[in-house]
Amino acid sequence: MGGASRNFVRHLLFGEPVTFRETYKNVRQRFGGLIFTSLILSIFIGVLGATILNFGLVFTVLAVTLTIEAFSFSTVLTFIVSFVLVFAILFGAVWLFFLVASRFAYVPQVMMVEGQSVFSAIGRSISLASGNVRRFAALFIFSSFATYSALSLLYIPLGWYAYANGVELFSFDADMIPAWYQIISQFVWQISFILLTPVWMIGLCLLYVDERVRHEGYDIELLAAQRLGEIPTVSREFSNPLQPALSGQSALNQTRKEHSKMITLGLD
Numbered sequence: 001m002g003g004a005s006r007n008f009v010r011h012l013l014f015g016e017p018v019t020f021r022e023t024y025k026n027v028r029q030r031f032g033g034l035i036f037t038s039l040i041l042s043i044f045i046g047v048l049g050a051t052i053l054n055f056g057l058v059f060t061v062l063a064v065t066l067t068i069e070a071f072s073f074s075t076v077l078t079f080i081v082s083f084v085l086v087f088a089i090l091f092g093a094v095w096l097f098f099l100v101a102s103r104f105a106y107v108p109q110v111m112m113v114e115g116q117s118v119f120s121a122i123g124r125s126i127s128l129a130s131g132n133v134r135r136f137a138a139l140f141i142f143s144s145f146a147t148y149s150a151l152s153l154l155y156i157p158l159g160w161y162a163y164a165n166g167v168e169l170f171s172f173d174a175d176m177i178p179a180w181y182q183i184i185s186q187f188v189w190q191i192s193f194i195l196l197t198p199v200w201m202i203g204l205c206l207l208y209v210d211e212r213v214r215h216e217g218y219d220i221e222l223l224a225a226q227r228l229g230e231i232p233t234v235s236r237e238f239s240n241p242l243q244p245a246l247s248g249q250s251a252l253n254q255t256r257k258e259h260s261k262m263i264t265l266g267l268d
Contacts, residue, residue, distance in 0.1 A: 001108045001109065001201050001204055001205070002026070002027065002030070002034055002108030002109060002111055002112035002113075003022075003023040003024060003025070003026035003027035003112060004018065004023045004026075004201050004202070004205060005108065005109040005112055005113055005204075005205040005208060006026045006112040006113050006246070007019070007022045007023050007026060008202075008205045008209070009113050009209070009222075009245070009246050010022070010246065012209070012222055013222060013225055013226055013245065013246060014226075026112055030111055030112060033111060033117070033118050034108060034111065034112075036118055037107055037108065037111065037118050037121070037122075040118075041104050041107065044104075045101055045104070048097065048100055048101065049097060052093050052096055052097050053093070055093070056089055056090065056092075056093035059089050060085075060086055060089050060090075063082070063085040063086070063089060064082050064085070064086065067081045067082045067085060068082070094137075095133070095137075098133050098136060098137040098140070099133050101136075102129050102132055102133050102136035102137070103125060103126045103129050103130070104122065104125055104126070104129075105125065105129055105132075105136055105204060105207070105208075106124075106125040106128055106129055106204070106207075106208045106211070107121045107122055107125045108121075109125075109204070109205065109208040110124045110125055110128070110208075113208075113246060113247065114247055115247030115248075128208075128211050128212070128215065129211065132207065132211060135207060136207070139200070139203045139204070139207065140200075142199075142203075143196060143199055143200040143203065146196050146199060147192055147193060147196040148192075150192040150195060150196055151188065151189060151192040154188045154191070154192060155185075155188060158181075158184060158185070158188060162181050167181055218245070221245040222245050224245070225245040225246065
């Protein structure tokens with residue numbers, strides 16, 4: 001996503017085509033930082049999702065239990081109240097997850113487009129993505145439905161063929177399902193995921209550019225960069241309110257040199 005977002009901004013600036021080659025070329029420039037960021041965010045979002053899921057289950061069981069005790073005189077009323085409470089808890093848990101997860105959606109884009117370090121990119125993403133929960137959730141839900149729609153289009157013919165050849169698809173015994181069906185099923189799942197991942201990636205790139213346009217006038221920065229060239233890199237001891245529309249490789253190299261210098265001075 002980071003490499004594609006940089007390629008996407010270069011497409012806006014210079015009309016360069018968005019290609020796999022340019023995307024992976026951009027990734028190689030910040031490969032270590034992107035890997036480190038991916039590990040941190042994967043662990044954090046995984047722990048966040050598991051925590052929200054566990055608390056949601058606890059609150060659901062507690063709410064249903066109290067509802068049964070409170071409305072024991074009416075089965076219909078118990079069912080209606082329980083259904084409303086379960087739906088409200090589920091909606092609140094999903095909203096809370098997207099509320100937190102959306103804050104970290106733009107970390108790869110900030111690293112690659114703006115040339116910031118890992119932790120600076122996390123802070124920048126948190127501030128940039130505020131108030132973007134609904135659009136992030138809509139993009140996630142759309143991508144999920146599109147993935148499963150493509151998956152079902154490929155799974156249905158496979159299921160018909162397997163059923164015609166006597167495969168028990170709904171058997172709880174894994175030994176009853178032949179190896180060829182399991183292999184093809186995994187292959188179909190991976191193909192569906194690979195085909196629809198660019199939709200998610202392009203959507204996040206568009207959201208990143210749109211957020212900067214809405215909050216910072218990024219379209220004016222892009223226009224200035226097209227007409228006037230890149231803003232000169234200014235040393236960190238000077239206050240520079242202007243940021244380049246697309247950080248150049250020189251800016252990335254200077255940032256690395258400054259970090260190395262700071263580390264060396266700290267060791268001395």
